Amino acid sequence: MCAPSSKKAAKLTTIGTSVGDASSSSSAILANNAYNDSTRPSNEETKHFKAVTSTHSDHVRNTGNDLYWFLGPALICYLLGTPIYPIYAIGIARIISTRLTLTLHYLFVDKDNYLNKLPQKQLEREGDDYMVGTILHMYAQIPLQVLFPAMFFSDPSVIGVSAYRAFWAHVFLVEPLYYAAHRWLHVPEVMKRMHGFHHLSISTLPSTSLVQNFHEHFVYIAVFGPAFFAPFLIYWEMHWSIIGAYLVLFDLINAYGHMNIKYRHPIFTSKYSPFQYLFYTPEFHLGHHAYFRANYALFMPIWDHMFGTWRAYKKTDTDRLLPAKQQDFVFIGHNAGLAHFMSCPEWDVYAPYGPFRTFKYLPYSVEFLFCNLVGFICRIFTTCYTCSRYLINEKLIGRVICICRTPIDYINPKRYPAVNRDIVKLIERQYKAHGTKCFGLGNLNKMKQVNDGGQLISDMVKADPFLKDKGIRVWTGDTMTAASVYHQLIELPGFDTLESIFFVGANGKIGNAVCKQLLADKPNLKITIYSLSHTLDHPNVTYTSDLGDLLNHKVVVLGKQLSLRKYAKALAPARGASTKKSELTPYKCRLILDYTVPFTPIDLTGFANIEHHQIAVLETSPNTSNFLKGHFDIGFGLEQHQIYPCHAGCIINTVYERDTDEVGEICVKDMMTMWKRGEELGLRNKDLKWP
Secondary structure (H helix, E strand, O other), X not given: OOOOOEOOOOOOOOOOOOOOOOOOOHXXXXXXXXXXXXXXXXXXXXXXXXXXXXXXXXXXXXXXXXXXXXXXXXXXXXXXXXXXXXXXHHHXXXXXXXXXXXXXXXXXXXXXXXXXXXXXXXXXXXXXXXXXHHHHHHHHHHHHHHHOOHHHHOOHHHHHHHHHHHHHXXXXXHHHHHHHHHHHHOOHHHHHHOHHHHHHOOOOOHHHHHOOOHHHHHHHHHHHOHHHHHHXXXXXXOEXXXXXXXXXXHHHHHHHOOOOOOOOOHHHHOOOOOHXXXXXXXXXHHHHHHHOOOOOOOOOOHHHHHHOOOOOOOOOHHHHOOOOOOOOEEEEEOOOOHHHHHOOOOOOOOOOOOOOOOOOOOOHXXXXXXXXXXXXXXXXXXXXXXXXXXXXXXXXXXXXXXXXXXXXXXXXXXXXXXXXXXXXXXXXXXXXXXXXXXXXXXXXXXXXHHHOOOXXXXXXXXXXXXXXXXXXXXXXXXXXXXXXXXXXXXXXXOHHHOOEEEEEOOOOHHHHXXXXXXXXXXXXXXXXXXXXXXXXXXXOEEEEOOHHHHHHOOEEEEOOOOOHHHHHHHHHHHOOXXXXXXXXXXXXXXXXXXXXXXXXXXXXXXXXXXXXXXXXXEEOOOOOOOOEEEOOOOOOOOOOOEEOHHHXXXXXXXXOOEOOOEOOOXXXXXXXXXXXXHHHOOOEEOOOOOO
């Protein structure tokens, strides 16, 4: 249906000033959403931090050899003849406990808190560094085992008493030592050299507690070591299990202090309660990250009370969240393969952004069969998985929910009815639970072969005895995708003088709509379509079954995923024909624009003149628009603050209260309307960097 109707226009809220990147800008510290007027640090309190960012903000650590560093202690222990198992038992236990803590924190704290979104730069930095301390401690344990074997291998009968001694050593030695060392680390010059790296994280994750400058780890070895080294020097007995338990427990309690939660039970907040002085809450240490020169203590705030550095702090962002039950829009996704699993923040909170990881040595058939098994097991317990929620235009709540379906379900036609039933069941459950009426179909959930581009889902909803009169709306968002592809093409430098383009996937509804719009606006443009079936009847359109013909066109558009082997075969005759961009080549192709999802790079080795770029990706900046807030952009193979236009198109329909379905074929006339609405809401195509 053309001319999407809406009950009212959307109102856009804009931000007048930019606050910068929270991981590298002191201005962001003052604008961080966790502060309110009473807890916001002053300029005087934060001025010393400005010198730190220039030292550490460009830090990049090479992680390519991390596995070798992790395996290194095994070789050293073998050469020195000291036992390996205590080192790896402690190290692996610490890694597992850290990853488990991150997963639970995301599931129960960060997933639905759209006001606490960490910058991609911070996630990448912390992801590179959070295990450095654990691996370094594994190496530090080796000489101690060699020099003081009784410190690790005393009789197991001393385990109980050793735990008792380590506890009191921590209370009376580690706590005051840490307070003093922490005060020293905040001396401006020391802060600049070391501790400032940790304080680049204003908003924190549990594992932020482990992210330190490399040299600072040695300071902490000296500070925390007395917990078990002092009792050993007194009694000459200790056990490695107590050392391991201490380090794991220490990591967990330290992670607790970096969690974005409020725990305000009077037992910890009343000035008459001893626990206010003996054990901290997350807000105590988050206050340290906010003020920098307060709340230095490790786990026992009594030291700050004694030396006058204690300061109250309250985290306020969760007070401004919309009700947990509110859910105005649902985008229905599915699993896209093993790489998709690996990018889920529930598995790896550091990997939700950036291109999907590739498994070049794992055949797709094996990958898909594994995912199919996982999907089958998941469907025994549930039919869908609820992902993060986000804020739309300051008043609506959107959420991504994935049905438990994997690529094989979209390859095997016998499974299509089950996929469609799962989608309709999800719609019914979400309406019953939240009153949600607006639904978008993501990626293969709207595939023509599965449900005729969403048309079958729309028909099933209208025929369902429960849903038929509930005002449910089903959208594909493909109109916005077609608009994005069209504008990406016409905005290319020199496109007006371009004679022809080569199009793979032009018979699909998106490609068809783009071609129709191009032919209407560019009457001299010729389009060569790679397909055996002819769907566009136009004098400027020709068809070919030779994929190698793409080399005869300067611009190639890919809208359908083909086997990488097909591209390799098509490109083989000209591969290596030119290695310098200044040389003349026997082919015309210079640019391949790809809007398939997920984006899979083509091997262009030997084609220095050809560039392959992903298009149909929209960007929205939190510095200029409040249209979207939260985790609307994770797990899709995109960078932060990016969104696929089909997802964005469904959100736009929600904002403008579209009262018709958007399924089946694309109405070309609607493309410009949708694009204009997107621009009004602060959306734009990702910049295409092409010389």
